[in-house]
Amino acid sequence: MSGDPYDGYLQALEDLVELTRARIFLAPKDDTVADVVSDSVNEFEAELWELAESTWRSRLDIEQSLERTYRAAFRATDSMLALSYAIGEVLQAHDLRGQTPPPDPVRYAAIMILTRSISVGHEIYAMTRAGFTSGARARWRTLYELCVVAAVLRHGNRGTAARFINHRWILIAKRPRDYYQGDAEWEEARRSVESKAKSLIRRYGPAYGTTYGWAAELSSRRIGVGKPQFWHLERIADLNWPKSYWTYANHSVHADSLGGLLTVDHDGKMHSGMRREAIQITCAITVKAMAEIAISIVQIWDRHDRSSELAILSALCHELSTTLQHDCLMSGTVAPASGSAEVVATVPPLAP
Incomplete structure (x- = not known):
């Protein structure tokens, strides 16, 4: 999949899985998997908020890029x-x-x-x-x-x-x-x-x-x-x-x-x-x-x-x-940053 503004989420999820795996291995015998996972998620929530802030800015960047084009x-x-x-x-x-x-x-x-x-x-x-x-x-x-x-x-x-x-x-x-x-x-x-x-x-x-x-x-x-x-x-x-x-x-x-x-x-x-x-x-x-x-x-x-x-x-x-x-x-597609001129997109005409 592509086209999403989710940089950083893959690494964060992989880190969370590894951290939870280690915690389960070291946890006391009377702790359930659900208890360990709950602790991991509670700590991960703050990181998710930080990633969401970054995603919000990425969405704004996407809209600005499309607006220019x-x-x-x-x-x-x-x-x-x-x-x-x-x-x-x-x-x-x-x-x-x-x-x-x-x-x-x-x-x-x-x-x-x-x-x-x-x-x-x-x-x-x-x-x-x-x-x-x-x-x-x-x-x-x-x-x-x-x-x-x-x-x-x-x-x-x-x-x-x-x-x-x-x-x-x-x-x-x-x-x-x-x-x-x-x-x-x-x-x-x-x-x-x-x-x-x-x-x-x-x-x-x-x-x-x-x-x-x-x-x-x-x-x-x-x-x-x-x-x-x-x-x-x-x-x-x-x-x-x-x-x-x-x-x-x-x-x-x-x-x-x-x-x-x-x-x-x-x-x-x-x-x-x-x-x-x-x-x-x-x-x-x-x-x-x-x-x-x-x-x-x-x-x-x-x-x-x-x-x-x-x-x-x-x-x-x-x-x-x-x-x-x-x-x-007639809205064009912006050419690459090399400086070439704007290119007009080819689209099917509307019926009158």
């Missing part, structure tokens, strides 16, 4: 995060200035999706800055799902947003023991949730009880599907993402042998720590997904209160996103 990609990602945050502030200020806001269910669902996309974007960015692109792609899968849901809500109406919000009760009621267990108070809460879920299914129909039942009414109208799966939501969203990004993200999540290949570097070694591969493309698809979510949310607002401000905001977000994606993809 992929500065443009990191700056672009941070800019898109900030832009998404600012769009949320603009939309809420837009309501306060007297314009007609979306109905409460639409407003709540839209701001919730936008807020969560920013939160997930921060997580992706933190892992990418540290060189953990496989983990970042795993979180990107959630960002992509938010991208699809935001687009579906944009194609829907007030009822679609209300169904989306209320569907939380269906998901909890599917496995209530995972959420409510123990004393009588929790049991009462569980029954209340199940009652709420049954009431919603009576209101919206049997299809509402399925995993993506909140979109059943819309999918039935749009594509003639009464019990939608996620890929049906993708059809409604019509976002034109290459399937390979979603496939890669799925393998970054699952604990199978194919996903395990993501730890193997071009040098044939397994890397459990920092890697430089795919940093540019991970930043670019993060920017693209966050922009699509923000644009969907702005267009949801615009549908309820047509204004030149919202139309301009949507167009600006699209154009800025395109520019920032280009910055990510």
Whole structure:
């Protein structure tokens, strides 16, 4: 394994094993192995703290090194995060200035999706800055799902947003023991949730009880599907993402042998720590997904209160996103210290 900031730990562990072996040999007969090991670990703890201090500094050095190499990609990602945050502030200020806001269910669902996309974007960015692109792609899968849901809500109406919000009760009621267990108070809460879920299914129909039942009414109208799966939501969203990004993200999540290949570097070694591969493309698809979510949310607002401000905001977000994606993809790899010029990395293009 390689790529980890753990200098000194191998020697420290070997020393600990030898020290414990000697202590066991010299220990009184009434001392157990567990007693001797406990003494060794107590003494070793202080050394571990010192090693951890060194590791912390090494992690900072790694991030600084990556920042120098992929500065443009990191700056672009941070800019898109900030832009998404600012769009949320603009939309809420837009309501306060007297314009007609979306109905409460639409407003709540839209701001919730936008807020969560920013939160997930921060997580992706933190892992990418540290060189953990496989983990970042795993979180990107959630960002992509938010991208699809935001687009579906944009194609829907007030009822679609209300169904989306209320569907939380269906998901909890599917496995209530995972959420409510123990004393009588929790049991009462569980029954209340199940009652709420049954009431919603009576209101919206049997299809509402399925995993993506909140979109059943819309999918039935749009594509003639009464019990939608996620890929049906993708059809409604019509976002034109290459399937390979979603496939890669799925393998970054699952604990199978194919996903395990993501730890193997071009040098044939397994890397459990920092890697430089795919940093540019991970930043670019993060920017693209966050922009699509923000644009969907702005267009949801615009549908309820047509204004030149919202139309301009949507167009600006699209154009800025395109520019920032280009910055990510053109982020170079720093040449060796011999003084040779920066080399631009070759990465696959994003779909428009």
